[in-house]
Amino acid sequence: MALLSIRNLHASIGDKEILRGVNLDIEAGEVHSIMGPNGNGKSTLAGVIAGNEKYTVTDGEVIYKGRDILAMPVDQRANEGIFLGFQYPVEIPGVSITNFMRTAVNEQRKYRGLDPLTGSQFLKLMEEKKKVVEMTANLANRSVNEGFSGGEKKKNEIFQMAMLDPTLAILDETDSGLDIDALRIVATGVNHLRRSDNAIIVITHYQRLLDYIVPDFVHVLYEGRIVKSGPKELALKLEKEGYEWLKEL
Amino acid sequence: MAQGIINQYRQAAHDLRKNEVWRNVDFAPQLTDDMVLPTAADDAQLQFWCNIQGLEAHRIAFVNGAFKSDEQSEQSGVVCCTVGEARRSYPELLGKVLAEVGTDGNPYADINGSNATDGLFLYVPDGMTVHQPVQLLSIANSDKSLLLHLRHVVALGRGSSLKLIQCDDSYTQQGAFSNNVLLASLTEGSRLEHYKMQNLNDATALLNQTFVSMQRDASLCSVGITLNGGNIRNHNVVRMTHEGCSTEMHGLYLIDRQQRCDNYVFVDHLAPNCKSHELYKGILDDSAHGVFNGHVLVRDGATKTEAYQANRNILLTDKAFVQSKPFLEIYNDDVKCSHGSTIGQLDNQALFYLMQRGISPRNARTLLLYAFCDEVLRYITVDQLRDKLGDMVKKRLHGELSACLDCALSCSNTCGCTPPEFKIDLSSTK
Numbered sequence: 001m002a003l004l005s006i007r008n009l010h011a012s013i014g015d016k017e018i019l020r021g022v023n024l025d026i027e028a029g030e031v032h033s034i035m036g037p038n039g040n041g042k043s044t045l046a047g048v049i050a051g052n053e054k055y056t057v058t059d060g061e062v063i064y065k066g067r068d069i070l071a072m073p074v075d076q077r078a079n080e081g082i083f084l085g086f087q088y089p090v091e092i093p094g095v096s097i098t099n100f101m102r103t104a105v106n107e108q109r110k111y112r113g114l115d116p117l118t119g120s121q122f123l124k125l126m127e128e129k130k131k132v133v134e135m136t137a138n139l140a141n142r143s144v145n146e147g148f149s150g151g152e153k154k155k156n157e158i159f160q161m162a163m164l165d166p167t168l169a170i171l172d173e174t175d176s177g178l179d180i181d182a183l184r185i186v187a188t189g190v191n192h193l194r195r196s197d198n199a200i201i202v203i204t205h206y207q208r209l210l211d212y213i214v215p216d217f218v219h220v221l222y223e224g225r226i227v228k229s230g231p232k233e234l235a236l237k238l239e240k241e242g243y244e245w246l247k248e249l
Numbered sequence: 250m251a252q253g254i255i256n257q258y259r260q261a262a263h264d265l266r267k268n269e270v271w272r273n274v275d276f277a278p279q280l281t282d283d284m285v286l287p288t289a290a291d292d293a294q295l296q297f298w299c300n301i302q303g304l305e306a307h308r309i310a311f312v313n314g315a316f317k318s319d320e321q322s323e324q325s326g327v328v329c330c331t332v333g334e335a336r337r338s339y340p341e342l343l344g345k346v347l348a349e350v351g352t353d354g355n356p357y358a359d360i361n362g363s364n365a366t367d368g369l370f371l372y373v374p375d376g377m378t379v380h381q382p383v384q385l386l387s388i389a390n391s392d393k394s395l396l397l398h399l400r401h402v403v404a405l406g407r408g409s410s411l412k413l414i415q416c417d418d419s420y421t422q423q424g425a426f427s428n429n430v431l432l433a434s435l436t437e438g439s440r441l442e443h444y445k446m447q448n449l450n451d452a453t454a455l456l457n458q459t460f461v462s463m464q465r466d467a468s469l470c471s472v473g474i475t476l477n478g479g480n481i482r483n484h485n486v487v488r489m490t491h492e493g494c495s496t497e498m499h500g501l502y503l504i505d506r507q508q509r510c511d512n513y514v515f516v517d518h519l520a521p522n523c524k525s526h527e528l529y530k531g532i533l534d535d536s537a538h539g540v541f542n543g544h545v546l547v548r549d550g551a552t553k554t555e556a557y558q559a560n561r562n563i564l565l566t567d568k569a570f571v572q573s574k575p576f577l578e579i580y581n582d583d584v585k586c587s588h589g590s591t592i593g594q595l596d597n598q599a600l601f602y603l604m605q606r607g608i609s610p611r612n613a614r615t616l617l618l619y620a621f622c623d624e625v626l627r628y629i630t631v632d633q634l635r636d637k638l639g640d641m642v643k644k645r646l647h648g649e650l651s652a653c654l655d656c657a658l659s660c661s662n663t664c665g666c667t668p669p670e671f672k673i674d675l676s677s678t679k
């Protein structure tokens with residue numbers, strides 16, 4: 001059974017329909033890449049899977065670990081292992097990353113019936129994961145994303161992912177705005193997570209990232225539907241030929 | 250006697266109904282005809298000293314208007330007694346201070362002047378730093394509705410410094426009306442840190458008036474935290490009469506039900522090179538009503554002034570409301586000034602971000618609200634006080650503080666209320 005199975009998903013913002021029948025199956029152990037022109041619904045799909053109430057689902061289903069999760073609250077989906085790396089991470093003045101992550105890690109542990117981490121256990125975990133993204137100590141004590149550069153925000157998303165060790169990670173343009181070094185770091189973070197029991201969806205505009213994170217499948221989301229799926233070579237074709245040819249499909 | 254005073258208040262309210270500074274103020278709901286002035290018979294025991302864990306402080310209390318002291322010896326040279334005592338023992342010193350600082354002549358200050366039973370007189374000599382904070386408690390603990398008037402005088406000698414924690418609390422659910430005036434004279438190079446904690450029951454009204462006069466290079470940091478109270482008006486007037494002064498004037502109000510909290514701040518820049526910075530933040534729930542009325546006056550000669558004024562509010566319901574009036578009045582060109590006010594709700598995308606990491610909606614809300622409050626709490630330099638207030642704010646945000654119905658004074662560890670149980674660590678970012 002697939003880890004994630006999306007059937008005929010329709011979703012809208014206000015009365016504007018954005019997703020118009022998405023179908024997608026993802027097995028544990030796989031990495032899928034979603035590409036597609038701007039404004040065609042990639043972030044919308046990610047948001048709907050994570051449970052952002054900004055979007056209204058009008059039809060279809062999202063089956064995760066064998067359960068339809070569309071009625072499940074956002075925090076419960078997260079506790080079930082769904083992680084969204086935001087295209088635009090939100091700035092939260094006054095909440096330090098340390099406190100934010102400690103709260104999140106311990107709530108997730110509680111959900112799974114585990115004892116909360118003690119202060120020192122938590123700090124140890126944090127040190128370990130900070131290394132994964134080569135994060136400076138200084139960043140971890142600052143307010144969440146406040147005044148972070150674009151690249152720092154993206155690294156912070158990968159750091160959080162590493163801390164929470166999700167089952168299904170959706171990374172929405174985590175590579176945008178990254179320099180080559182940061183790109184390598186982010187890719188290392190993702191590959192670090194890659195295991196046989198979890199799956200990753202990488203939303204990107206650039207073939208470049210896929211040199212580091214080699215996907216099992218590439219999908220093209222166009223006008224609210226997945227119009228083309230294929231092996232990683234599809235990304236190369238898109239890079240060369242753009243999206244024009246899709247219109248003839 | 251009391252009836253005469255009540256009538257004076259009603260007359261004052263009537264006379265001031267068109268006055269910009271006072272027209273929002275309405276104590277009528279709390280000023281009931283059954284109110285009485287405290288007598289010797291109302292001298293109640295102080296149940297506890299509102300200890301703040303880990304904080305050594307010199308504590309002074311007025312319980313139903315009657316003076317108590319915890320008898321700790323103060324640093325030599327510091328004068329700490331009642332104003333009545335000062336009148337007898339230090340008439341010259343008191344006279345000198347009162348010549349330096351006065352009220353703004355508002356009718357409520359006048360009513361206080363003619364009816365004040367007593368107050369604290371605190372004098373710090375030149376060059377002295379008072380190490381332990383002085384905690385000044387005003388507590389109502391009576392089965393009658395008391396009408397209380399205290400008038401405190403604080404005088405800082407040149408280059409001296411003092412931390413004053415002023416707590417206004419009610420001990421029972423009985424209503425009261427308290428009109429307090431604090432006059433502070435900050436001479437050259439002195440520094441006052443003034444913390445105001447207000448945790449009163451819903452039937453109580455408090456008019457807390459503070460008048461500060463500052464001489465050359467004096468500095469003031471005032472942080473007022475309103476956690477509960479039926480009807481509170483903080484009336485702050487700061488006059489920077491000489492060069493080089495700095496004023497930090499901040500406030501936080503967390504109000505719900507039918508509560509009212511009104512903060513008025515008037516900062517008068519009379520001399521060059523002075524700074525003032527105001528940050529007032531409020532969270533309003535249910536049908537609570539907040540007012541921020543800030544007036545910064547930069548006079549003709551007050552060149553190189555820096556003045557910043559901000560008021561930020563979060564409304565949790567659509568019945569809660571706030572009137573925010575930041576106002577800069579500037580009479581010279583050589584200034585850096587800004588003012589702003591916001592009234593909004595919690596940011597839904599920030600909530601989504603927190604919940605997407607597995608944080609429950611309740612904790613996500615509390616985290617965001619606490620972060621909002623923390624920006625004001627950070628101005629408190631007394632660590633134990635900041636931690637204590639941080640806990641109380643968390644309790645308040647979780648709706649636990651006002652639930653302690655037996656004791657409006659939930660700030661005390663000794664009242665039997667359980668300390669805040671908080672599974673998530675919300676300590677401030679530094």
Ligand SMILES: Nc1ncnc2c1ncn2[C@@H]1O[C@H](COP(=O)(O)OP(=O)(O)OP(=O)(O)O)[C@@H](O)[C@H]1O
Nearest residue numbers: 013016018036037038039040041042043044045087
């Ligand atoms: N709050 C909103 N109100 C109205 N339309 C919106 C809103 N948010 C997004 N949209 C629209 O929904 C459509 C899909 O947006 P989405 O963010 O899913 O695109 P995307 O494929 O992620 O694009 P990009 O590659 O630029 O990130 C766009 O046309 C966008 O303008």
Ligand SMILES: [Mg+2]
Nearest residue numbers: 042043044087
């Ligand atoms: Mg997008």
